[in-house]
Every structure is written in C-alpha cells, then in structure tokens.
Amino acid sequence: xxxxxxxxxxxxRLDRAREAVRAAGLGALLLTPGPDLRYxxxxxxxxLERLTCLVVPAAGEPFLxxxxxxxxxxxxxxxxxxxxxxxxxxxxDDPYGLVARRIPGLAAVGVADxxxxxxxxxxxxxxxxxxxxxxxxxLGELRIRKSAPEVAALREAGAAIDAVHRQVPGFLKAGxxxxxxxxxxxxxxxxxxxATVDFVIVASGxxxxxxxxxxxxxxxxxxxxxxxxxxxxxxxGYCSDSTRTYAxxxxxxxxxxxxxxxxxxxEAACRAVRPGTTCExxxxxxxxxIADAGFGEYFIHRTGHGIGLETHEDPYIVAGxxxxxxxxxxxxxxxxxxxxxxxxxxxxxxxxxxESGGERLNNRPRDLVVVDA
Amino acid sequence: xxxxxxxxxxxxRLDRAREAVRAAGLGALLLTPGPDLRYxxxxxxxxLERLTCLVVPAAGEPFLxxxxxxxxxxxxxxxxxxxxxxxxxxxxDDPYGLVARRIPGLAAVGVADxxxxxxxxxxxxxxxxxxxxxxxxxLGELRIRKSAPEVAALREAGAAIDAVHRQVPGFLKAGxxxxxxxxxxxxxxxxxxxATVDFVIVASGxxxxxxxxxxxxxxxxxxxxxxxxxxxxxxxGYCSDSTRTYAxxxxxxxxxxxxxxxxxxxEAACRAVRPGTTCExxxxxxxxxIADAGFGEYFIHRTGHGIGLETHEDPYIVAGxxxxxxxxxxxxxxxxxxxxxxxxxxxxxxxxxxESGGERLNNRPRDLVVVDA
Numbered sequence: 185x186x187x188x189x190x191x192x193x194x195x196x197r198l199d200r201a202r203e204a205v206r207a208a209g210l211g212a213l214l215l216t217p218g219p220d221l222r223y224x225x226x227x228x229x230x231x232l233e234r235l236t237c238l239v240v241p242a243a244g245e246p247f248l249x250x251x252x253x254x255x256x257x258x259x260x261x262x263x264x265x266x267x268x269x270x271x272x273x274x275x276x277d278d279p280y281g282l283v284a285r286r287i288p289g290l291a292a293v294g295v296a297d298x299x300x301x302x303x304x305x306x307x308x309x310x311x312x313x314x315x316x317x318x319x320x321x322x323l324g325e326l327r328i329r330k331s332a333p334e335v336a337a338l339r340e341a342g343a344a345i346d347a348v349h350r351q352v353p354g355f356l357k358a359g360x361x362x363x364x365x366x367x368x369x370x371x372x373x374x375x376x377x378x379a380t381v382d383f384v385i386v387a388s389g390x391x392x393x394x395x396x397x398x399x400x401x402x403x404x405x406x407x408x409x410x411x412x413x414x415x416x417x418x419x420x421g422y423c424s425d426s427t428r429t430y431a432x433x434x435x436x437x438x439x440x441x442x443x444x445x446x447x448x449x450x451e452a453a454c455r456a457v458r459p460g461t462t463c464e465x466x467x468x469x470x471x472x473x474i475a476d477a478g479f480g481e482y483f484i485h486r487t488g489h490g491i492g493l494e495t496h497e498d499p500y501i502v503a504g505x506x507x508x509x510x511x512x513x514x515x516x517x518x519x520x521x522x523x524x525x526x527x528x529x530x531x532x533x534x535x536x537x538x539e540s541g542g543e544r545l546n547n548r549p550r551d552l553v554v555v556d557a
Numbered sequence: 558x559x560x561x562x563x564x565x566x567x568x569x570r571l572d573r574a575r576e577a578v579r580a581a582g583l584g585a586l587l588l589t590p591g592p593d594l595r596y597x598x599x600x601x602x603x604x605l606e607r608l609t610c611l612v613v614p615a616a617g618e619p620f621l622x623x624x625x626x627x628x629x630x631x632x633x634x635x636x637x638x639x640x641x642x643x644x645x646x647x648x649x650d651d652p653y654g655l656v657a658r659r660i661p662g663l664a665a666v667g668v669a670d671x672x673x674x675x676x677x678x679x680x681x682x683x684x685x686x687x688x689x690x691x692x693x694x695x696l697g698e699l700r701i702r703k704s705a706p707e708v709a710a711l712r713e714a715g716a717a718i719d720a721v722h723r724q725v726p727g728f729l730k731a732g733x734x735x736x737x738x739x740x741x742x743x744x745x746x747x748x749x750x751x752a753t754v755d756f757v758i759v760a761s762g763x764x765x766x767x768x769x770x771x772x773x774x775x776x777x778x779x780x781x782x783x784x785x786x787x788x789x790x791x792x793x794g795y796c797s798d799s800t801r802t803y804a805x806x807x808x809x810x811x812x813x814x815x816x817x818x819x820x821x822x823x824e825a826a827c828r829a830v831r832p833g834t835t836c837e838x839x840x841x842x843x844x845x846x847i848a849d850a851g852f853g854e855y856f857i858h859r860t861g862h863g864i865g866l867e868t869h870e871d872p873y874i875v876a877g878x879x880x881x882x883x884x885x886x887x888x889x890x891x892x893x894x895x896x897x898x899x900x901x902x903x904x905x906x907x908x909x910x911x912e913s914g915g916e917r918l919n920n921r922p923r924d925l926v927v928v929d930a
Contacts, residue, residue, distance in 0.1 A: 230756065230769070232869055233862075233869050233870075252857055252858075253767075253768040253769055253857055253858045254769050255767075256766065256767030256769075256770065256897075257767055257769050257770055257771070260767075260770075260773075275858060275859045275875055275876065276875070276876055276877050295674045295678075296674060297673060297674055297675040298673045298674065298675065299673070299674040300670060300671045300672070300673070300674075301668045301669060301670055301671065301672040301673075301674075301677045301689070301691060301692075302670040302671065302691060302693070304674045304677060304678075305668075305677075305689060305690070305691055316674070316678060317678070318674060318675060318678055319674075320675070367747065370747055371744055371747060371748075374740065374743055374744060374747075375744075380754065381753065381754070383603065393629065394626075394628075394629030394630055394633075395626040396603070396626055396627050396629075396630050397629065397630055397633075398630070400633075484625055484626055485625075485626045485648060486648045489606075496605055496606050497606075502648055502649070503648070503649055504649050524629075
C-alpha cells in the first residue's frame with residue numbers, strides 16, 4: 185500500500201512537522217508506525233515489535249531508524265523520496281540506544297499517540313530524564329484540517345462503503361446468523377476497494393441496544409431491526425465508516441416511532457455543520473431532537489468522532505468540546521437510540537465542513553430499509 | 558468474536574495473573590485492549606481512544622473500567638463471567654482519574670505491552686510518581702507456554718492458512734499484478750475461516766528480495782519466483798502465519814540452487830526443535846546450512862518468532878536468545894535467502910515444541926511449486 189499520491193502525502197509535511205516541533209518547544213518527535221508516521225511521511229509501516237522510528241529533531245536533520253529487513257520497503261515507500269537518512273539496525277543490535285545516542289541532551293520529546301508501551305518504555309529507559317509528551321499535541325493541529333486531496337480520499341472511502349450498504353439488503357434474511365451476514369459484508373468491503381476491513385457490526389434485535397456489539401451467532405428473526413455499522417481503510421490510508429439501520433420484515437410500531445425521531449436528529453446535526461459552529465453545538469443539535477421526543481436517556485454516546493487516517497481522531501463531536509469547526513474538518517454524525525433488551529437504531533454519515541456548510545460523504549438513503557423476511 | 562471456549566480462556570487465568578503481580582512486587586496490572594487483556598480475560602475488546610482498562614491489583618479485587626457504551630459487549634464477553642466489578646464511565650467523565658482514585662499509593666504498575674502512548678501517558682499524569690513497567694514482564698511467562706487448547710487453536714489456524722496456500726497456485730499467473738493476486742488471497746483467508754486478514758505479502762521477482770515487501774502494482778512475469786507470506790487471526794484469537802515460495806514458469810537456475818539450500822536449512826531447523834534446545838540453537842541450525850552453501854550474507858533476519866494471540870511474540874528464534882525450549886512453546890521457523898535486485902525465497906512453518914520434539918502446524922509441500930506461466 186505504498187504507492188500513494190504525492191498530493192495526499194506531500195513532502196512539505198515533514199518540514200511543517202519540524203516547524204511545529206520547534207514551536208512547541210520539544211526536542212524531537214519520535215514516530216513509530218501508525219497514523220502519525222503515515223501522515224508525516226506517507227510510509228504505511230506495519231506496527232511490529234522491531235523498532236521503526238522516524239526522529240524529527242527540532243535542531244538537525246530527520247532520520248529513520250529501521251530494521252535492516254524493512255529498509256527496502258521503507259525506501260520504496262513515499263518516505264524514500266524525502267531525503268531522510270536511514271539508520272538500519274541488525275537483529276542483535278539495540279535500536280533504542282541508536283535513537284538515544286543521536287539526540288542527546290533533550291528535555292522533552294513527542295511520541296506517536298499510538299506508540300506501544302513496549303517501545304515508549306524502552307525509549308524512556310534509553311533516554312532517562314527526557315519527558316515524553318504526545319506527538320498529537322504537535323501534529324493534531326496539522327491533521328485536523330484535511331487538504332483537498334485528503335477530502336477526496338475520504339470521499340472515495342465514503343463511496344466505497346456506500347457500495348457495500350447497497351448490497352446489505354441482499355445479505356439480510358431471517359434464519360441467517362449475524363456472523364454469516366458479517367462474513368458477506370467483510371468480503372464486500374474488500375471487493376469495494378478497501379485494503380482492510382476495520383469493523384463489522386451486525387446488531388440484530390436486542391443486540392442493537394449495545395452500540396459496539398460486533399457479531400454473534402444470534403439468528404435473525406422476522407421483525408428484527410438490525411444496526412449495520414461498517415468500515416475499512418482504503419489503499420490511500422483513509423478510512424470509511426457508515427451506519428444504516430435495516431429491518432427484516434415489519435418491525436414493532438414503537439421502533440418505527442423512535443427511528444423517525446432519530447432520522448430527524450441526524451438530519452438536524454448534519455445541517456448544523458458550518459464553519460464557526462462548535463463541536464458541542466453539533467452534538468446538541470442531535471441530542472435536542474431526541475430529548476424533545478422523550479428518548480434523551482437512550483442516546484448514550486457522543487454524536488461523532490473525527491476521521492481520516494484513523495477511524496476515530498479529532499475533532500470529537502461531544503458535549504464540552506468548544507472547538508469551532510473549520511473547512512476541512514471531517515467527522516461522523518451518528519446519533520443513536522438504544523432500548524436495552526429490545527432494540528437499537530443508529531444512522532451515521534461522515535460529514536466534512538466546507539466553506540459554507542457541510543458535505544456528507546455517505547449518501548445511501550436514510551429511511552429505514554425494510555427487507556422481506 | 559466473543560463466543561470463545563472456557564478451555565481456551567479459563568477463568569483461573571485471572572487468579573494466576575494476580576499471583577504473578579504479587580510475585581513480581583508490582584502494585585497492579587493495567588490492561589487495555591489487546592493480547593494481554595484477551596489472554597487474561599478472553600475479552601476481545603477493540604483498541605480505541607476511549608479507555609477500557611482491566612485493573613488487577615496485588616491487593617484487593619480486580620475491576621474493569623469501561624466506557625458505558627461498551628458495557629454490554631464486555632458483559633457478553635468471557636470477562637462477563639469472571640465476577641469482576643465493572644466501573645462504567647460516561648462520555649464526559651475522566652476515566653484516568655477513575656483508575657487512579659481506586660488504586661492509590663502504589664510504587665509501580667505493569668502496563669499492557671501494546672498500550673498506546675495516548676493512554677500510558679495519561680495514566681502517568683493521573684498517577685504521578687508511579688513507575689510503569691511492561692505487563693509482559695509478568696504475563697510473558699504465562700503466555701509463552703501454550704496449553705493444549707491453545708495448541709489446538711494454533712493447529713486450527715495452521716490448517717486454515719494451509720487451505721489458502723492450496724489455492725494460491727490458481728491465483729498466480731503471468732500478467733496479473735501482485736495486488737490482484739493479493740486481493741484474491743485476502744478473500745480466501747476470510748473464506749477459510751479467519752476473522753481478520755493480518756498481512757498478505759506477494760513479492761514477485763526482485764521484490765522477493767525485500768522480506769517485508771507487501772503488495773505492489775508490479776506485473777508478474779514468466780520465470781518470476783514469488784514469495785507468498787500470509788496470515789490472519791481466527792475467531793479464537795489465535796494467529797496463522799505461513800510462507801511458501803512459488804514460481805510462475807521456469808525460474809533461473811541460480812534461484813533453484815539457492816532454493817534447495819533453503820529447503821534443507823528450514824528442515825534442519827525444524828528437526829532441531831525439542832525441549833531443552835535453546836532458541837539460538839534452532840536459529841543456528843538453519844543459518845549453518847545456508848552459510849555452508851555460501852549464502853550466509855543473504856539470510857538477513859532471525860529464523861523465527863513466537864506466535865499465539867499475537868503474530869509476533871516470545872520466544873524469538875534469534876542469535877543471543879539462550880532461552881531453552883519447553884513443551885507448548887510455539888514459533889515460526891522461516892529462514893530466507895534474499896538476493897538484492899534479483900529474487901528472494903522463504904519457507905515458513907509454525908512449529909510447536911512437544912515432549913519429544915516439534916510438531917509442524919503447517920503441512921503444505923515445501924518443494925518449490927512451479928505454476929504454468
């Protein structure tokens with residue numbers, strides 16, 4: 185997955201990261217494989233126990249500490265055209281000492297937000313007294329505003345997961361288990377162009393009341409509402425995430441009433457998206473509709489999460505987040521109503537803030553899709 | 558993927574973990590989603606930004622800090638039958654403070670080896686002065702020896718990936734790209750019963766010389782050797798990982814000569830597996846055959862890695878590792894020969910140490926498979 189466009193991962197991003205390190209007063213950024221490293225370099229390295237670490241010092245040149253057997257992959261990745269020195273290490277070398285010796289005397293470093301403890305604690309041991317802070321404190325402000333090519337990549341991801349939702353009614357049938365349906369969906373996620381399947385939630389009947397239920401051997405029954413929340417990562421590195429709620433045969437009347445409230449709430453939150461609006465105001469727009477209808481206590485999670493190289497990243501659409509939206513911010517709008525022991529429903533689109541409002545990147549119909557039992 | 562056998566994840570493991578915490582002189586283990594948490598509880602929680610953390614104190618009862626919207630999933634997982642208290646937190650609560658307040662006054666805690674820095678640094682801030690060490694220092698000795706049900710789960714994973722390798726010759730054809738072949742393989746990995754596709758390496762021609770090359774748009778040509786290294790995770794949580802080398806049409810004569818050396822080296826290392834033998838001796842058994850044939854400098858990585866709930870875990874089969882094998886230890890034996898700019902080859906089986914020797918969990922033929930161009 186290393187053949188990515190230089191528009192999506194421009195070389196200038198490394199310079200911007202260096203400027204941000206200096207501005208933050210840190211001595212260096214230490215980026216192990218994961219979204220922070222991919223954002224800065226385009227290098228889609230696999231997180232493994234052997235240390236791969238891009239060091240971006242405030243003073244001096246960036247370098248990549250890399251296991252010798254990963255050198256070819258790193259060279260062929262977009263990181264190979266950044267002019268960064270590669271420090272290859274062999275199987276019996278100590279890569280943590282290698283990092284420490286090259287950047288002596290620092291007071292504080294930023295470590296990738298997803299760096300494993302296995303690595304952050306070994307770096308700490310190799311660099312005693314050096315404070316570790318999250319790289320996100322530096323990179324977050326860069327990553328939160330998507331460039332036009334990044335928005336295009338998210339749009340492509342949105343179209344791919346929409347293509348899967350288009351097929352879901354054909355997978356749903358009374359008598360099949362959630363797991364059987366989930367297997368079909370996983371294959372469709374790959375067939376639609378994703379590089380990986382990140383999650384497949386098929387929550388039928390009472391399982392729908394658990395927002396993060398995944399798959400079980402429960403058999404779908406006539407009248408079941410079914411929450412289908414699915415996503416994957418595209419070869420570009422950008423993620424998809426969309427939820428639709430289906431019903432196999434005619435669902436209970438009380439479910440239909442709550443679903444209609446949910447549909448209005450999701451619509452209201454999407455319409456609230458525009459530059460200058462706070463994240464918590466978007467959350468409140470959905471929550472108000474649901475509360476007014478008397479279902480407030482059944483909407484038990486935030487309205488959404490940012491999305492990009494991670495399925496969940498800033499900005500979070502949640503009470504208390506007073507951050508104001510800006511063009512290029514992309515996030516989910518996914519209110520839900522969960523009635524414990526009975527059923528649940530959720531509708532989720534990815535929305536990107538534009539100059540004048542919000543653009544939805546998922547466009548499947550939002551009315552309840554009733555499939556023949 | 559929460560319906561797992563109580564043989565595979567016995568409830569007694571939590572007690573054993575507590576004993577190990579006390580024996581290590583730690584105040585508590587803090588386990589976020591990942592293989593350490595799954596090993597101790599069977600709970601296959603998704604790693605996300607919201608804190609889920611099992612706390613196993615040396616003194617007092619274990620408890621699970623869990624986002625409210627994950628409570629149902631946690632209750633339905635094997636963790637739900639452990640009698641562990643659940644501390645649910647709401648979207649605007651501080652879960653790090655929640656952990657810290659319940660276990661005051663500790664000197665040191667063990668954190669999951671794969672805990673994200675996002676969480677380990679926030680725990681550090683919430684528990685200032687408390688030393689963090691790796692949970693692996695405590696759990697590693699439990700995880701490294703697989704129980705009979707764990708070996709059975711690895712055997713099932715091995716059979717599943719063997720079933721994929723059986724289909725690979727049908728996917729390989731001159732004129733197809735590595736990526737096209739990789740897509741077919743990914744679908745076959747799921748169809749063979751894996752819950753997830755973890756990696757798909759299709760390294761054709763010169764790409765085979767990069768051990769961790771993944772997929773590219775290179776078109777397979779007649780005469781190409783092709784390294785196919787693939788693996789996934791089964792619904793049990795246990796991983797598969799197997800490599801075979803193929804050729805599309807007749808490969809170069811020098812390739813055939815090096816392949817035959819490799820085959821003998823892999824065989825020698827597998828035969829070296831028995832209780833009491835050191836990890837480095839198994840590595841040396843493969844390396845000696847390759848060095849004797851004059852290819853020593855082209856075998857640029859260790860011979861193998863342990864496997865279980867992680868694709869790479871202890872024990873590592875590498876020079877310098879004087880650990881002695883014991884029944885139940887499971888690991889890959891995967892020597893390779895890499896000729897930069899030309900081609901590469903690797904043969905990989907998972908081997909489990911038994912009372913009397915080693916059992917291979919991958920059983921596809923190891924001779925070069927030549928497919929019609």
